[in-house]
Amino acid sequence: MVWDWLPVYFEQLLGGLWVTLQLVVICAGFGMAAAIPIGLVQVTGPKWLANIALGFCTVIRGTPLLIQLWLIYYGLGSVFPSIPGIRESVFWPYLRAAYPYAVFAFSLSVAGYVGEVMRGAFAGVPKGELEAAHAMGMGPFTVLRRVWLPRALQNVFPTLAGELVLTLKATPLAATITIQELFGVGTQIRQDTYRVYEPLLLIAGIYIVLTGIIVLVMRYFENRIPRPASV
Amino acid sequence: MRTAIKLLAVAALSAGFATGAAAELKLGLDTAPYPPFADQDASGNRSGFEIELGEAVCAAMGETCVWTPIAWDGIIPALTEGKIDAIFASMSITEERMKTIDFSDKYYNTPAALVAPKDMDIDGSPESMKGKIVGAQVSTIHANYAEAHYKDTADEIKVTYQAFDEHNNDLVAGRLDAVVGDSLAFVDFLASDAGQCCEIKAYLKDEAIFGKGVGVGLRKGDDALKQKFNDAIAKVRADGTYDAIAKKYFDFDIYGD
Structure with missing residues (x-):
């Protein structure tokens, strides 16, 4: 084992770790925000909207994330420049960067997987509770906000924690579209130093620690959710 | 035999x-x-x-x-x-x-070459890279050259590409303004349909880096x-x-x- 490269790349590794954390938090946030309506419309209808949501989840869950990422980065990326004038527009600095494409792709992925989870979660809330809320005089949005969504989240919280861990472990794919996150830095160390195992072991260790932190934090929140007496 | x-x-x-x-x-x-x-x-x-x-x-x-x-x-x-x-x-x-x-x-x-879109005003000098995004393959002498010569003037040095064709794709897509690579390796790319956008702007010299x-x-x-x-x-x-x-x-x- 040779670790003499570690001090040289320490700062780069920290930078990579920061990018990885950013990706996880931002994509989980966007993905979750999209997943709630995607899950909800599949339970409430209208039918055509439910079908679109179902189709979306099927495509996202049915294709490798790497292909989605490359389709979005290289596919969309080659469509945009053909739009006249786009290179002079104020959006171009963002459209040509890699980061927005990664955020978009990972967010879609989270939305697809969690959307399916949320569909089951919304469907699993007992009808009687929703009817009771109605009977109390709550409007449909108040029912959603005060009863339906909290009860649904309560049921699937451990599953969501698992999805967050999976999102973390999907982020190394960003290195394939030039984003220097943790794995990308590890790859560079391997190619610079010709050492294979040590950088990989270090990166793997960091991911385990990150996963552990996610699990602990999510468990903390899980325990703070009041459980209904009947469960 | x-x-x-x-x-x-x-x-x-x-x-x-x-x-x-x-x-x-x-x-x-x-x-x-x-x-x-x-x-x-x-x-x-x-x-x-x-x-x-x-x-x-x-x-x-x-x-x-x-x-x-x-x-x-x-x-x-x-x-x-x-x-x-x-x-x-x-x-x-x-x-x-x-x-x-x-x-x-x-x-x-084989000299290293700087390839860029034909209408790009670049001549390989550090000054001409002002505000540009330069790409190269990770851990190559070409990445070293880009870092050594263009770091101060270029907007961004992107030397995180895993493969030669990936930075060429991004050059065509306009994500990169210029790419540093081996002139011999560029021959096939520049002869392809996608490569018609671009041309060799300069042959780069630095014996300390290229050997x-x-x-x-x-x-x-x-x-x-x-x-x-x-x-x-x-x-x-x-x-x-x-x-x-x-x-x-x-x-x-x-x-x-």
């Missing part, structure tokens, strides 16, 4: 007559083909830039040369143990190899032979033989400068 093919150049023959029986000079080359430098067809005929150049150099030296294929990882031991007399196999002159063997003067050095180029590998202490190779290389360079051969394979200056 015979693995060695005799090369009897006219000049070598006449030299042989003059001095009596000249010993054959065994030139080592890689068993694996490396077109367009060295290739071999099904019937064993060798061709390629390096093959033709080797023949010309041997002719200029007045030697009879025999190509001796050796697996790449054993080619330096084969030289030091005397199985071959010289390595003529696109071997780059490096500090590391200089510890074990000696080299003649270089006989080619000295490719030379004939020789045993340490074999100074007489080294001198003969250096003289012969200088001769084919001077009399136009080198350029005549190079023109058949490359449309840029493969010798570098």
Whole structure:
């Protein structure tokens, strides 16, 4: 084992770790925000909207994330420049960067997987509770906000924690579209130093620690959710 | 099947007559083909830039040369143990190899090139990279060049590409304003449909980063032979033989400068 490269790349590794954390938090946030309506419309209808949501989840869950990422980065990326004038527009600095494409792709992925989870979660809330809320005089949005969504989240919280861990472990794919996150830095160390195992072991260790932190934090929140007496 | 093919150049023959029986000079080359430098067809005929150049150099030296294929990882031991007399196999002159063997003067050095969209106002100088995004493949001498020369002026240096075609894709997509890479590797890209957007803006020079180029590998202490190779290389360079051969394979200056 040779670790003499570690001090040289320490700062780069920290930078990579920061990018990885950013990706996880931002994509989980966007993905979750999209997943709630995607899950909800599949339970409430209208039918055509439910079908679109179902189709979306099927495509996202049915294709490798790497292909989605490359389709979005290289596919969309080659469509945009053909739009006249786009290179002079104020959006171009963002459209040509890699980061927005990664955020978009990972967010879609989270939305697809969690959307399916949320569909089951919304469907699993007992009808009687929703009817009771109605009977109390709550409007449909108040029912959603005060009863339906909290009860649904309560049921699937451990599953969501698992999805967050999976999102973390999907982020190394960003290195394939030039984003220097943790794995990308590890790859560079391997190619610079010709050492294979040590950088990989270090990166793997960091991911385990990150996963552990996610699990602990999510468990903390899980325990703070009041459980209904009947469960 | 015979693995060695005799090369009897006219000049070598006449030299042989003059001095009596000249010993054959065994030139080592890689068993694996490396077109367009060295290739071999099904019937064993060798061709390629390096093959033709080797023949010309041997002719200029007045030697009879025999190509001796050796697996790449054993080619330096084969030289030091005397199985071959010289390595003529696109071997780059490096500090590391200089510890074990000696080299003649270089006989080619594919220059690094800066490729950019045709309408881009770039000439390879650091000043012309102002506000530009430059790409290169991760952990390459080309990435080192971009970092060393363009860091202060360019908007961003993106040397995180895993493959050569990936930064070419991003160049076409407009995500990069310029790419640094090996001029030889760019030939196929620039000939493709996608590559029509772009052209070579400059050939880049920095011996400290790109190295000295490719030379004939020789045993340490074999100074007489080294001198003969250096003289012969200088001769084919001077009399136009080198350029005549190079023109058949490359449309840029493969010798570098």
